[in-house]
Amino acid sequence: MEIGDPESLEDGDFEDTASALQSLMDFTAGMVTPVRTLRSRYRLVRELGAGTYGRVLLARPRRGGPPVALKLLPRARASWPTFLREFCVGRCVSCHSGLLSTLAPPLQSPHHYAFAQEYAPCGDLSGMLEDRGLPEPRLKRVGVQLARALDFLHARGLVHADVKPDNVLVFDRACRRVALADFGLTRPEGSPAPAPPGPLPSAPPELCLLRPPDTLALRPELDSWGLGVLLFCAATAHFPWSVALAPDPGFEAFAIWQTACPQPALPPAPWDQFSPAAQAFLRGLLALEPEERSRPTAVLDWAGEAWLGGGPWPEVEEEEEEELQEDSEGGGKEEGAGGEEEASLDEAEQEEEAEQEEEGARRASPGTP
Numbered sequence: 001m002e003i004g005d006p007e008s009l010e011d012g013d014f015e016d017t018a019s020a021l022q023s024l025m026d027f028t029a030g031m032v033t034p035v036r037t038l039r040s041r042y043r044l045v046r047e048l049g050a051g052t053y054g055r056v057l058l059a060r061p062r063r064g065g066p067p068v069a070l071k072l073l074p075r076a077r078a079s080w081p082t083f084l085r086e087f088c089v090g091r092c093v094s095c096h097s098g099l100l101s102t103l104a105p106p107l108q109s110p111h112h113y114a115f116a117q118e119y120a121p122c123g124d125l126s127g128m129l130e131d132r133g134l135p136e137p138r139l140k141r142v143g144v145q146l147a148r149a150l151d152f153l154h155a156r157g158l159v160h161a162d163v164k165p166d167n168v169l170v171f172d173r174a175c176r177r178v179a180l181a182d183f184g185l186t187r188p189e190g191s192p193a194p195a196p197p198g199p200l201p202s203a204p205p206e207l208c209l210l211r212p213p214d215t216l217a218l219r220p221e222l223d224s225w226g227l228g229v230l231l232f233c234a235a236t237a238h239f240p241w242s243v244a245l246a247p248d249p250g251f252e253a254f255a256i257w258q259t260a261c262p263q264p265a266l267p268p269a270p271w272d273q274f275s276p277a278a279q280a281f282l283r284g285l286l287a288l289e290p291e292e293r294s295r296p297t298a299v300l301d302w303a304g305e306a307w308l309g310g311g312p313w314p315e316v317e318e319e320e321e322e323e324l325q326e327d328s329e330g331g332g333k334e335e336g337a338g339g340e341e342e343a344s345l346d347e348a349e350q351e352e353e354a355e356q357e358e359e360g361a362r363r364a365s366p367g368t369p
């Protein structure tokens with residue numbers, strides 16, 4: 001069975017998905033290409049970002065072709081199965097435009113595991129939200145694309161488990177294409193999820209309440225909550241709370257609104273800046289009880305309605321004007337599209353240099369351990 005086959009996963013069968021993924025990982029283990037240095041394959045241009053587990057570099061394949069985002073997992077921190085799982089999940093879901101494509105072959109150098117992914121020229125969504133939220137047309141595009149992407153993952157028995165603005169990559173400033181990335185925590189539905197290492201604003205209450213060593217079986221409802229928080233962030237440029245637990249004041253006000261019976265005529269701030277349609281789907285995605293939560297595709301039912309107050313939105317004029325502006329400034333252009341100087345040595349290159357030097361030294365003195 002392939003994990004990309006929804007027919008065989010009608011019941012979201014954990015055993016089937018987990019064993020299919022394990023088989024794929026076993027097979028892929030024999031295909032990981034050893035390289036003496038990553039620079040033999042790629043020209044490393046600059047760092048795109050860094051996360052908990054690794055770093056991502058803009059890189060140009062030496063064989064030619066478009067620039068890629070090279071994800072490096074230091075072998076000192078990432079285990080072999082962790083690397084294989086992230087690569088295999090990424091490959092399996094690469095056919096969906098709302099999920100970032102992972103490119104073969106996976107590589108291992110003396111210090112890193114690595115694989116390439118398609119490069120998103122506009123970076124991640126959190127970078128677009130520094131000052132203000134997205135205007136309505138872009139917000140809707142983000143919501144619709146991510147709802148479909150999550151539905152695709154869930155239909156294959158997988159739970160992303162890390163839906164947040166940092167993990168949404170943007171290909172153009174109008175958000176005509178965005179893709180969910182970072183499959184480092186993606187697991188078959190039903191897998192045990194540990195308590196988060198610290199308070200996370202995108203984690204649902206059931207995960208925030210978990211105390212080590214307890215675990216929680218991963219369900220798609222975890223991603224529904226992540227999508228609800230993400231859409232709030234995309235609209236307002238803020239998280240609704242620091243953590244989804246009392247006594248966080250933002251969360252308490254929301255929880256009182258969610259459970260009030262009868263419902264008050266007006267929602268509390270900041271939820272009152274959303275239209276009644278958006279309030280309805282956000283309350284569904286952010287239901288406090290996981291079993292009452294809407295599927296991500298609930299967003300699609302409301303795509304024809306206004307989501308924000310303050311409209312009407314001059315969609316065509318606004319977007320076209322901005323795109324023209326970007327074109328004239330060269331924004332969204334393929335970066336490193338040939339002819340550029342190789343970047344001065346950054347940290348990753350220095351590491352690679354060190355690898356080469358170490359190896360040279362070992363060869364020069366064969367008796368040294």
Ligand SMILES: Nc1ncnc2c1ncn2[C@@H]1O[C@H](COP(=O)(O)OP(=O)(O)OP(=O)(O)O)[C@@H](O)[C@H]1O
Nearest residue numbers: 048049051052053054056069118119120124166182
């Ligand atoms: N394909 C890409 N194109 C452009 N930028 C990227 C790409 N992939 C990653 N980045 C940038 O690098 C950052 C870190 O990437 P990623 O989330 O994959 O790393 P991570 O170590 O798994 O992070 P986390 O701590 O969230 O687990 C992203 O938030 C983004 O800013």
